[in-house]
Amino acid sequence: xxxxxxxxxxxxxxxxxxxxxxxxxxLMSLAERKVSAWMQYRIGPNRVGPFGLLQPLxxxxxxxFKEELxxxxxxxxxxxxxxxxxxLPAMLAVAVIPFAGEIELFGQRTTLSVTDLPISSLxxxxxxxxxxxxxxxxxxxxxxxxxxxxxxxASAQMVSYELSLILSILAVVALSGSLDLRVIADAQQAxxxxxxxxxxxxxxxxxxxxxxxxxxxxxxxxAESEPELVGGFHTEYSAMRFALFFLGEYCAxxxxxxxATVLFLAGGAIPFWPDAPWWAELASFLVKMSAFLxxxxxxxxxxxxxxxxxxxxxxxxxxxxxxxxxxxxxxxxMAAGVL
Amino acid sequence: xVIVKRRELTLAERLYLPEIGRALALSLRAMFRKRVTxxxxxxxxxxxxxxxxxxxLVVKDDGNIACVSCGMCEVACPAYAITIDGGETDRxxxxxxxxxxxxxxxxxxxxxxxxACPKDAIYMSDELxxxxxxxxxxxxxxxxxxxxxxxxQKRIDYVNKLNDRWRKPSSTR
Numbered sequence: 001x002x003x004x005x006x007x008x009x010x011x012x013x014x015x016x017x018x019x020x021x022x023x024x025x026x027l028m029s030l031a032e033r034k035v036s037a038w039m040q041y042r043i044g045p046n047r048v049g050p051f052g053l054l055q056p057l058x059x060x061x062x063x064x065f066k067e068e069l070x071x072x073x074x075x076x077x078x079x080x081x082x083x084x085x086x087x088l089p090a091m092l093a094v095a096v097i098p099f100a101g102e103i104e105l106f107g108q109r110t111t112l113s114v115t116d117l118p119i120s121s122l123x124x125x126x127x128x129x130x131x132x133x134x135x136x137x138x139x140x141x142x143x144x145x146x147x148x149x150x151x152x153x154a155s156a157q158m159v160s161y162e163l164s165l166i167l168s169i170l171a172v173v174a175l176s177g178s179l180d181l182r183v184i185a186d187a188q189q190a191x192x193x194x195x196x197x198x199x200x201x202x203x204x205x206x207x208x209x210x211x212x213x214x215x216x217x218x219x220x221x222x223a224e225s226e227p228e229l230v231g232g233f234h235t236e237y238s239a240m241r242f243a244l245f246f247l248g249e250y251c252a253x254x255x256x257x258x259x260a261t262v263l264f265l266a267g268g269a270i271p272f273w274p275d276a277p278w279w280a281e282l283a284s285f286l287v288k289m290s291a292f293l294x295x296x297x298x299x300x301x302x303x304x305x306x307x308x309x310x311x312x313x314x315x316x317x318x319x320x321x322x323x324x325x326x327x328x329x330x331x332x333x334m335a336a337g338v339l
Numbered sequence: 340x341v342i343v344k345r346r347e348l349t350l351a352e353r354l355y356l357p358e359i360g361r362a363l364a365l366s367l368r369a370m371f372r373k374r375v376t377x378x379x380x381x382x383x384x385x386x387x388x389x390x391x392x393x394x395x396l397v398v399k400d401d402g403n404i405a406c407v408s409c410g411m412c413e414v415a416c417p418a419y420a421i422t423i424d425g426g427e428t429d430r431x432x433x434x435x436x437x438x439x440x441x442x443x444x445x446x447x448x449x450x451x452x453x454x455a456c457p458k459d460a461i462y463m464s465d466e467l468x469x470x471x472x473x474x475x476x477x478x479x480x481x482x483x484x485x486x487x488x489x490x491x492q493k494r495i496d497y498v499n500k501l502n503d504r505w506r507k508p509s510s511t512r
Contacts, residue, residue, distance in 0.1 A: 038370040043378070205356075302366040303359065 004106040012105070014095075014114045021094050025250035026056035028293060035297040059243070066239035071143055074236065078141035083241040086134025087248030090255050093127045096120035097258040098182040100268045100281040111182070112278060120181040121173060124259060125166055128214065131252060132158045135216075138245070139233035150232025153222040153308060160315035161213035161220075167323035168206040171330040172196050172263045175339060181259075185267030190274065197264040199339055202326045204264045206319060208295070211260060213315070215252045218300035222308055257292035261285060386465035388497040391450050394441060395464040395486040397495070404485065405460035408436040412452035412461055420445035421452060441484060443469055443477045453498065462491045462498065 004012075030045065030052060037044030045052035070076055095114040103112050117123050132155050139151020175196060176184040188194045197204045213220040224232040234245045261267060265288045268281030276284070306314070333339045351357045377384070386392070396404045408425030426437035452461050464486060471477050488495075 035370075037376075039366045041369065041372055041375045043374050043376040298363060298366065299359075302362045 004108065006108055006110075009105050009108045009110055010114070013110065013112070017094060017099070017114050018091065021091065021251060021254060022247070024254050024293075025247050026060070028250040028253065029059065029246065030055045031293070032297055032300070035294070036301045039298075039301045063240045063243040068239040068241060069236070071236045073143035075141040075143075078137050079236075080241070082134050082138030082141060083237065083244035083248070084134070085137060086131060087244045087251060088134070089127045089129075089131040090248055090251035093124045093255045094251070094258065096123055096181055097255070098185055098262060098267055099258075099285050100278045103278045112282065113182070116182055117180070119179045121169060121179045121184065121263075124181070124255070125162075125169070128252070128255070129162060131248070134245075134248065135233050138237070142233075142236035144236050146230045146235045147233050150222070150224065150229045150235070153229075154216055154233060157213055157216070157220060157222055157311060157315070160312060161210045161319070164206055164315065164319040164323040165210035165214055167320070167327050168203040168210065169263060171200050171203040171327050174327070174330055174334065175199055181262050182267075185262045185269070188266035189269045191271075195264065195266045195269075200264075200326070200330060202322065203330070204260075206323050206326060207260060207264065209319060211256045211292075212296070212299065213311075215249060215256055215296075217249075217253065217296055219303040219306050220311060221305060222311065253293060253296050254289070257289045257296070258285075260292050261288040384467075386467070388465075388493040390465040390467070391448055391463045392466045393443060393446065393448065393464055393469070394450075394452050394461050394484070395466070395491060396439065396461055396481065396484040397459070397491055398485050398487050400488065403430065403435075404481070405432075405458040406436050406439060406456075407432050407434045407458055407460075408439070409434075409457065411455040411457060415451040415455035417449060417451060418445045418447045420447075436481065439481045439484065441479050443479055444474060459495070462494050464491060464494065 033055070034044040034052070036042075045055045048054040048058045070079055096117050098111065098113045098116070098120075100112040102109055135154045135158075136151045139147040139149075139154070142148070172184060173179055176187040178184060178187070184196075188196055212218070216222070216224070222232075224234070226232075229235070234242055237245065268276075268283075268285035268288075270276050270280060270284045273280070330339065396406060398404055406423075408423050410423055410425070413421045413423050420442045422438065422440045422442075423436050424438040425434055427433060428435040448463070450463050453463050469477065
């Protein structure tokens with residue numbers, strides 16, 4: 001096999017990983033409809049392609065050809081740029097997810113992630129925090145009360161839950177002694193008892209709850225909240241820009257699932273198979289990630305939405321103290337040499 | 340006035356998680372239940388002789404329809420869907436329709452024409468599907484309305500059995 005320059009290998013990795021992310025996001029739109037159908041004794045989309053597998057493609061084509069409306073009184077520039085801003089952060093965050101260990105690619109040894117940052121967990125949180133801009137700008141520039149209310153709620157919610165999310169990740173960081181996601185994943189590699197889900201179960205629980213709130217998913221989807229806000233921040237959007245918001249949401253869900261896999265389920269590690277080849281690690285990573293993605297859908301089609309004051313109370317009065325307690329307890333247990 | 344006493348939530352309920360777990364178990368079980376979806380065009384609704392579909396003209400075994408263009412169905416039709424122009428014929432019945440149109444977009448499938456017909460010429464079939472690209476194409480003429488007797492036999496027998504219930508015993512066939 002010819003040896004390719006290192007930069008080209010990076011370009012190939014980036015293209016493959018982003019292609020995979022977008023495909024997963026597309027498939028999630030189908031999975032959402034399929035899972036909702038199954039839970040309601042229905043069959044779901046099955047006309048386009050086998051098992052409806054080409055449905056996302058058909059939807060994409062439909063969105064491309066739909067008319068795009070900009071409401072009167074909207075700020076056209078912000079209105080047009082907001083969906084991209086909403087979709088971008090999730091796509092950026094996937095860059096540091098360590099899918100598997102080292103592989104040999106066109107004569108270069110390289111890790112299976114777009115890049116490896118020593119502070120990758122910080123990077124994910126920093127980029128993820130930008131996601132709120134797309135939503136709040138989209139809601140504000142639409143010149144519609146529903147959109148504005150939806151985006152205000154979304155921002156209040158994301159700010160409140162981000163705190164608990166970060167604190168729960170901090171406990172994991174303390175356990176592994178590193179901000180590098182790859183190091184965090186590798187530290188759990190040796191034994192299933194070392195997986196952070198076993199060592200920090202409360203952090204895992206907090207992370208999972210906050211993960212739903214961070215991505216504006218049920219039961220915390222106040223940004224959309226159809227009964228009272230029509231469609232929330234994307235009420236006024238149409239065509240591909242509307243789809244971009246959803247693409248962003250599904251990408252964010254995928255990235256959050258990847259993050260949960262890395263932080264708590266040891267990334268691609270397989271119990272009782274310590275030196276698994278990279279493809280087995282990748283497969284195990286994808287299985288774990290899919291489990292989280294399914295959890296997203298499962299919860300969405302099971303639980304009703306919270307009331308907004310309940311959501312705020314839960315965030316500030318329950319989750320935040322719990323997260324602080326968890327961090328303190330982890331630190332204390334580590335100091336005592338138990339963990 | 341009714342005073343609704345709200346039950347105090349137990350600790351497990353206020354913790355959300357056990358109840359969420361129960362709900363998740365419920366929806367997971369639902370995923371494996373029997374599907375209720377009918378794959379419609381491939382799996383049509385079952386029909387039988389009681390199905391009151393679109394009206395059709397019965398073609399008798401000699402190849403003609405029994406209609407004598409008396410206009411009873413035209414009068415009975417509450418939706419004014421039927422239009423008949425009568426004319427003469429050399430056959431023994433002397434009169435036959437030159438034009439017999441049913442506007443299927445007007446037809447409400449009530450079956451009054453079937454009841455009104457003194458000649459047993461028109462019966463409700465089990466055909467229910469109605470789609471085309473123009474309104475004009477859904478105004479059915481004689482040729483489109485004709486159906487062989489065999490296709491309608493079950494309905495004919497059923498209607499006659501019903502009618503027997505109030506026919507005088509002497510006139511029962």
